Amino acid sequence: MAQTTQKIKRPKTLYQRFKENSKAQSAATIVMPVLLGVVIVILWQSQALHHLLRTNTFTLPLLTRIGEIFGENLDKIWDNSVATMTVAFVGLLIGSLLGYGVAIFAALCPRVGKGGLTVIGAFASIPVVALAPVMNNWTKDVSDVASVRSMVAKILVVMLIAAANMCLNAYRGLTELKPYAMDLMDTYAAKKRTVFVKLQLPNSVPYIFTALKVSVPSSIITAIVSEYFAEYIIGVGRQIRENIVLAQYPTAWAYIAAACLLGVAAYVVLMIAQSILLRRYH
């Protein structure tokens, strides 16, 4: 009994006080990742990382060296980034629109639509590495120009992945309505079209962003991976591969850095768009 009393009176530990302080918590969400980054940079640049991983500065070049190469090849990196982003963006755009269209169809004609959704769910689980070579093969006769053929193949892969993801999310957005929302529209004798425009469509908007939060990074990754298999040599992903094959590791790392920047930049753009467009939805 005496022990429990003592336990209750014990002052809060530093950890407890930190956990209960919301300001410290939100600061920690910024400070901690930055700290981790700084630690990795120090380990990397001081070659401690190389000792840990039993490697050398040839295969894992120092950050300063990668930065140097990045600066020297800025034009080339830019051109390849544009190629990758074009594939990712066009594929994402067409795929998302297509996926949303299929979701609308499934929501309006549930009998046919539900079966279609199962098929699309299956599509979504096909790995990109399997899809990319198949698409290359299928698009052989699309054009006489190799760069165009490859572009089409890569876009098709991104498109399929983005479409499947958007379709499944948008369908939920169009059909998972607030209880009684459909009854309410019925009491107004609202036409099917009106219900769609005034209730289902706006209800699906947050779900579009749920889909994009997955689709935007995955479309860039998909574009990069499909570049590996493409006929025409261009793109950030392809440059990573080519430079590793040629043992030009600093250049390969410069393209890896570019790939990271593209991914982060695209996500930031999406977050800004969401904060503007979703202000009304909480």
Next chain:
Amino acid sequence: MSELKEREVEIQIRDLGVTFKDNAGNDVKALTGVNLDICKGEFISLLGPSGCGKTTLLRTIADLQEPTEGTVRISGMTPKEIRLQQKFGFVFQQPVLFDWRTVKKNVELPLEIMYQSKEDRSKRADEMLEMVGLKGFANHFPNQLSGGMQQRVNIARAFGIRPELLLMDEPFSALDEFTKEKLHEDLLRIWRQTNKTVVFVTHNIQEAVFLSDRICVLSPHPGRLSAVVDVDLPRPRTLEMKESEHFNELVYEVRGKFEGGSV
């Protein structure tokens, strides 16, 4: 009541029955043999425990539910005809406000669906929001309001279409006692101003007695109309009446209508 009997009958329910199929495929009688006349301008409550079919009865009047047997006639027309003419307002248990619309735009929703002009819609929505005391919240979003305020928006939206008939399904059951009392007074004031017929579903005896001209007591298994009680409390009703002996007698009388007195 004698005054009511002289009034025009608005809703005529004859031998109404509704049967559902349960998961095992067996027939479940939600309602059977309901006969009821509801007068124009009357405030009538459907009272009973859960499973007595009161919501089913209301939904049948609103054409949200097809009757299995019997008929409902509203001003001589079928519920479907009335619904297609957009002549009734329905207030659900939950506010069912659209999160992406402002409070005012939510009130305007049915008016938009009925192709009213922008000016008319805006004017009507302002009037309705003023009536429910939410004038200053027109440009707020629903999630910025309390549950009671959301339910007021719901009521403003229902009255906005100038319905002949207002159907309310336990609209205040999720609210705290203070908010509920305030909304009871508001509802009675609006009802007096607009003189519409109100069919009000509730499981709360005090609420039914305080609001209604008549109370229809429903019993479960199978759902049926077991008694109709006239409430002769004078209008306008005030909260003080709830303390009166007559009010409590009426509550006692209604309670006695439930079989076994267990409810």
